[in-house]
Amino acid sequence: MAVLSPALWITGGSRSGKTTRLIELFCEWTPVLGTLPNPQRGKKKREKSRLKLQLTGTTTLIFAANSDNRMVLAERLTTTPQGQYSFYSTTPLGFFQDEVILFWPLLVEKLGLKAQFPLRLRPETEQELALQLWSRDLEIHSLERPGISVNRRVRQVLDLLQLAALSGTSIEDIPQILEQGFDSRRQTIETLNQQIGFWLKQWKNWCLERGLLTYGIIADLYGQHLLHHPIYQKHLLRRYPVVLADDVDEYPALARHLFEFFLEQGKMAAFTYNPKGAVRLGLGADPNDLASLQSRCRVETLDSPQGLGKDLAQPILELVFENAIAFPDSLLFSPNIKSIQTLSRADLLRQTAEQIIAGVKTGQVQPDEIAVIAPGLDAIARYTLRELLNHAGITVESMQEQRPLVSSPLVRALLTLMALIYPGNGRLVHRDAIAEMLVTLSYEGNRELSTPVIDPVRAGLLADHCFVPDWENPRLLPVTAFPRWDRLGYQGTQAYQQILHWVEVQQQQYQQRLLASPVVLLDRGIQQFLIHNSSLRPDQLSVLRELMETAIHYWDVQNRLQLQTGVTPSEQVGQFIQLLRLGVVSANPYPISSLGIKPGGVTLGTIFQYRASRASHRWHFWLDVGSPLWLSGGASILWGAPLFLREREHRPWTVEEGLEADLQRLRRIIVDLLSRVSDRLILCHSDLAVNGQEQLGPLYQLSVISNQ
Secondary structure (H helix, E strand, C coil): CCCCCCCEEEEEECCCCCCHHHHHHHHHHHHHHHHCEEECHHHHHHHHHHHHHHCCCECCCCEECCCHHHHHHHHHHCCCCHHHEEEEEHHHHHCCCCHHCHHHHHHHHHCCCCCCCCEEEHHHHHHHHHHCCEEEEEHCCCCECCEEEEHHHHHHHHHHHHHHHHCCCCCHHHHHHHHHHHCCHHHHHHHHHHHHHHHHHHHHHHHHCCEEEEEHHHHHHHHHCCCHHHHHHHHHHHHHEEEEEEHHHCCCHHHHHHHHHHHHEEEEEEEECCCCCCCEEEECCHHHHHHHHHHHHEEEECCCCCCHHHHHHHHHHHHHHHHCCCCHHHHHHHCCCEEEEEECCHHHHEEEHHHHHHHHHHCCCCCEEEEEECCCCCCHHHHHHHHHHHHHHEEEEEECCCEEEHHHHHHHHHHHHHHHHHHCCCHHHHHHHHHHHHHHHHCCCCCCCCCCCCCCHHHHHHHHEEEECCCCCCECCCCHHCHHHHHHHHHHHHHHHHHHHHHHHHHHHHCCCCCCCCHHHHHHHHHHHHCCCCCCCHHHHHHHHHHHHHHHHHHHHHHHHHHCCCCCHHHHHHHHHHHHCCCEEEEECCCCCCHCCCCCCEEEEEHHHHHHHCCCCECCCCCCCCCHHCCCCCCCCCCCEEEECCCCCCCCCCCHHHHHHHHHHHHHHHHHHHHEEEEEEEEEEEEEECCCEECCCHHHHHHCCCCC
């Protein structure tokens, strides 16, 4: 029998083999500890493992930094010879949520809560309910700051709860931390900090009374109450004999408390750590705090440079950070680094697409071997690159393109149907929305290849003559209300009558209380008009799936609160439509390939998205290389995040420290990205940004010299 290794700390840069080493440990440790086998395996193996389970735990606990990485890691583990053994793959936040829900009875007993099944709130619902709860106080204690709306400030206050909980800090300590970290010499600011603490405690108590959970409340419950509960600790030790955690530099400080508990109990554990990672620093992660686990483990270093970083990382860092005057020969004569430099950004996007097309057409590179990375990708850049490349027959895979749900015409058409059927929402329906709905719902066959039965011209005529706007009961009239209805044609008339008949039937069923909920109405509309008569693309199905999930969640919350609020179903529909029209609910129209299958087209993403995905490609196009956004990595740091880093002990964040943190982040970005490109790096720079301003960011010197 193999000798069990002590806890292991695996450190190394990007693509140095840390995850592979973690998988090797899984294959080495799991059979020895005898975790539960896959139920599809043979009966004898299952019986043998059950005997071992009487002495040991039940499954291996495996952490990944985010859900995408978790899927890839789970697939790699499943395909190993030891994939027969059971393992539970999760993320830190996912684990906290599952544990709080699973052991909810313990929390109910300890905190004296009402015995009801917990319901997690989505961020958009969380913000809406918090704004309603604090609305009266907000009129007295204004949260407004120059250039920041009340909604944004409410979001920032809620983020403070999550930051505190993930760092293992109690809600009661938040006002003091804000006073220490910000200038509180003015009495108004000190009073506001105390008010923020009161609001957060009020919000937490309000949610717990109704069985509602947010990520911040989940982390607070787990760190402050559940993790230290003796009964929970007993079950935790029994369930997981082995703990493996990948990329712990992306984990919150609360995860360190969990890992320390396992180590103190002598559990087998292994952790991988990237000193040049820290992608989520400022978003709840505390890499330096997690690094303190290293002292408890045997250290294994895999720090071998990968990709172009072996030759280009050091000279580029010297050029950017040390203001080198002489152009390094390693860059001057390198065949791996090229540049595109234009005056306008429009020309830059065009030339970037042309170079990608030329590389693919000449066989130098395949589309799935190319990545276009930028600190920030606006809608114009995404659309332009996608259209130019698609026109050349090259597909584009956008990484987590978070478009608002309401940007889809399918969603807008369904919302218009809801406003027509539920009375009292006439103010949300207008002539153009009716016309768009008629066009969208009248497709037959493939929507990419066919044209709508009711074209935009006929839809406009019908909206003008057959739609009666009314604040209480907006309605559609029979087609004969249009004097020249013969101009619609037979197919157009039939399509309109089908829509009209369906709407009238749903209105009657609502009046007769046969329409169970708005979610049922949405499902009927999708089945009748979007799936029954036409075929949808994967991105359209993704949007509809997200719409249904959002609606189900919204009405689950409304049903939970209905006894307290007394809001009618029609009012709920109006609030739901307005919520979506604000654009706060988004969907990813390009779903991630399942189980780690690499996308088949050119990858397009921001620095943050690309680094978080742990992807690598042969060719990199660094777009807008002169942009000042490279200093921040294109990621928005949560307000107050530095105050909750454990190493700082809530000290004020000075301007000098902020600048140094930005420079360190830029250094990590350069090293990380260079490790993820193997053949060619193309630096893409335009003198003018999309807003017309000159681009003189931290990599500007590199973009100019590389063009010589």
